[in-house]
Amino acid sequence: MKTILHCDANNFYASVECIGRPDLQGVPVAVCGDPQKRHGIILAKNNIAKKFGVKTAETINSAMNKCPNLKLVAPHFEKYVDVSNQIFDIYKEYTDKVESFGIDEGWLDVTPSVKLFGEGAKIADELRRRVKKEIGLTISVGVSFTKIFAKLGSDMKKPDATTVISRENYRQKIWPLPANEMLMVGRHTYATLLSLGIHTIGDLANADEKLLARKMGINGAKLISYARGEEGEDVREYYNGRVHKSIGHSTTTPKDVTSRDECAAVITALSEMVAARLRKANSKASGISVSLRYNDLTHRSRQCLISPATDSAGRIAEESLALLDTFYREGRDKPLRGLGVSVFDLNEEGDAVQASLFELQKEDEKSSGLARSIDAIRSKYGFDSIKSATLIKNMCVCDDLDGDSDFLPFNKR
Template sequence: MTPIILPAVRKIIHIDMDAFYASVEQRDYPEYRGKPLVVGGLPEGRGGVVATASYEARKFGIRSAMPSKQALQLCPHALFVRPRFDVYKEVSQHIREIFKRYTDLIEPLSLDEAYLDVTQDKQNIGSALEIAKLIKQAIKEELNLTASAGVSVNKFVAKIASDMDKPDGLKFIGPSSIEVFMETLPVEKFHGVGKVTAQKMMKMGLYTGADLKKLREDELVKYFGKVGRFYYQIVRGIDDRPVQPSRETKSVGAEDTFARDLLTFEEMMNELERISMLVYERLERKKLRGRTITLKIKYSNFKQITRSLSLPEPVGEASMIIDTVEKLLTEAFAEGKPVRLLGVSLSNFHEQTVQKNPPGIAGQLSLF
């Protein structure tokens, strides 16, 4: 009788640095330690947005993506500093070298988080939980920083697990407990379910994974579009997406749908500064420089426009992205038209020639 060979259970680790930018600043500057620290745009003038906040600042309700002026209102004695991306990138590279001691199957998501597939690890340790402990220990000893880790058999569950015991957490969710765990998980905790979708789900009486599980796949697709198929799978603990160390990149972008429509230029720029910083991080991780910057705007009536500008030199600074996006928004801004979504992307990584738009007109691209 021919023996049945079952496929190996994957061993996935999700590593997420704790309050990364703020922790680096507190490490490098003793005067910031133990104090509410906000890294991002300064609250003066037009004001920017919070990139990240120390755990001391989070106690006052300060969160990433929040306008810096609002953060100052919540904590008047908070310290505000601008990001030092060159330093964060250097630290991130060191962290990547630590990962490589155990596996080459590394999929970075940003400067401060990544998936690792350690099903077959370089040191033949065999235990994903033990490898996660060793990585956390190395980060603490070599960089004087803390990371949280989630360990499971797929990417989705590992990512949720890494967020459960922050900071300096380590959470393992084994195969036998995944489905029950997903049933009890609130819908707003599902990675990929944003505020708007979570609100829609709760209005439909869908509060937990167990509620989602009651719907057929075709019903989820009807209510939520193509992503409904993903919800159907992950609520059952099924996620077959591989850890992808490399993939061809044609554009790098980020976008956000807002819980309430934006009306003013200032509100939109605050959000676009935050989004632009996310795009810059992704460019740094992929070591890419793009010449074409595109702004995407979707209005409350779901009408969508894009505006783009091709620059003579590749973009290598966050400030250049923000400045260009501000120019594009200035051109596209329509008084009194509520905006529900904004996005920023960079492209034109490989082309040597720059396509110029007619004077005063930005070309329209479909990059999202």
């Protein structure tokens, strides 16, 4: 049985700002764009500020009304990257299998390490102690036998806590949680589950496999497996080069993106690039991930599973936009300077398709011939030789979207 940790740095940005600042100890602190002029929004806050009701993305004036003694500090992005690397360097002393999940959290597979350092909970406690002593931050750690359960565990107790999700207690601790708290359950998937009377992770674990297979294909079986705590994905080594079995593109936009229409244009372009590479590799994908990078360099990302697997740009864009709508709020979120679309769970084009999904598969195949013709034209004359109306309408954010291939949510060093 595997031993997997999920480590999450508590209130990372605000906590980093408090390092070496005695004047910020024990007081409510918020990171914002312009502390002197006191206009703009709250980018991050510490636990004390949170107790006063201060929220990320609210205006500084609103936060000050709730908490008049709130200490405002400017962000220092290079420092965040440096501290993050220091934390991950500590993690790497215990295992070479460290998977970054953003600047402030990640998974560690310590299965081989327990012989050297003790059981998972002991390693987790030692990591918490070391990060606190050597860096001055607290982390919460989930210890479990799958990545999904470890992530849920780290969310249960904050700050500075270790939560063990074992084979003996996961039914009591995990199964009562809403199904959409589980990774890979996006808005559309959750809506489908609710329509089937599946509200909690426990409901999902005990769901009718044949019914879910008819509704969701092979991904229905995967979700049931995750909810039951059966063997899941391995911890991927983001430090050792490319993440295999995934294809992605990300880009930095030439200007701040502040509307959903602009987001949709960029995501459409990235989806077309990803789909073209899928077709070139004769592969289709069953998983989609969308990553956002804000103008303060913070990141957020969401993932979901789809059925049947696809290489269609339209399908990838549609699912990516559905993911976007679960966590991007036009007019309320910080401006964006980077977006990414990635696909994973790749399989060969000839793999079998669930009969119940035949109609959707036929639609993908119908568009595939046209897509390959477009690929050929773009290969000869360049990506810009054929553009959709969406891209033309939003040229200001879609010009020169070469971006980076096989993007990661956060590139370490």
